[in-house]
């Protein structure tokens with residue numbers, strides 16, 4: 222797990238967001254507090270805000286510093302910043318930018334490629350803006366290479382863990398024609414595994430391959446043990462209304478992730494392998510929470526991205542129940558470091574869909590759609606050290622907008638200019654919606 226985590230962080234850092242601005246209506250906030258934590262791998266700066274805010278963050282050199290411009294914002298009267306000189310951070314300066322914006326300058330000890338994001342209120346905290354500064358050693362390509370060399374097979378397969386829902390004494394839902402969900406999910410899972418194994422550079426691991434029950438927490442543990450790059454749980458919904466129909470794709474809700482983080486922190490032994498091998502036992506609670514949060518937010522972002530690709534591929538072959546990826550607190554999705562999604566393939570309670578789920582030809586089409594979505598994602602984001610990373614070319618240069626992404630974020634992710642991205646998609650403004658499919662012009 223150590224290697225996998227390091228690679229994820231490394232690739233995140235390399236695709237780093239030098240510039241980020243949120244689109245949409247103007248949002249303003251008061252800055253109440255500025256907190257800093259430093260770990261060997263990164264320095265985290267957290268601004269406590271009265272509300273979500275529109276901001277721009279960009280690095281400048283000579284001397285190395287980060288400039289944070291917050292639109293129409295101000296410092297709260299009780300604003301305080303203490304002990305900010307930690308890790309990569311030397312000092313913090315604040316001032317006005319133009320008529321109404323607030324500028325915060327983070328003076329650094331060394332150049333850094335920042336990653337930043339807004340967090341909604343949770344667990345006693347309000348709105349927050351988080352800026353992560355990986356230390357130069359942690360983000361240097363040489364470190365990434367060393368990590369890759371340590372992987373026994375350099376051109377390893379991308380591993381997809383497939384979890385057939387229910388099983389054994391837990392039959393799941395039952396269709397009006399008598400089909401049991403546990404049998405349907407196993408049939409879909411096996412077909413999915415067959416198709417994944419037919420793809421070069423991919424390997425499937427079936428979490429359940431027979432009619433027996435596996436406790437929910439063991440399901441994602443098995444995926445972690447298999448060093449899976451993705452966990453896919455297969456289900457077939459039931460609803461009291463027989464007319465309910467269509468597929469759904471779920472990722473873990475923020476509440477689920479937060480609850481899980483506290484549980485993992487309670488069991489430090491488990492948590493230690495989540496943060497790049499840093500032992501958490503001897504860290505204080507705050508630092509441990511910060512390190513775990515870093516791992517978890519990367520995983521949730523990846524889950525969201527891959528789920529959007531899968532949902533979009535499924536829309537091409539059949540009806541989806543809802544237009545967007547949904548969020549729920551499902552136990553099987555709680556892996557803090559393996560991107561995870563749950564697919565409700567169809568409503569087993571709908572007589573027409575029950576018939577389809579029992580049809581091998583339909584299951585083949587369904588599995589093919591899921592495989593296409595998974596391939597779309599991994600072709601664009603191949604895990605370092607994988608065969609895919611050295612061989613695959615995206616089928617098409619496309620990007621599906623996921624939650625929290627902005628146009629400038631997407632442009633920097635693909636190494637193109639904002640204006641190139643705008644003109645390739647004939648966009649006037651900066652507003653994009655979750656699920657929008659953007660053409661990515663050549664770099």
Ligand SMILES: [Zn+2]
Nearest residue numbers: 386393456457
């Ligand atoms: Zn189910």
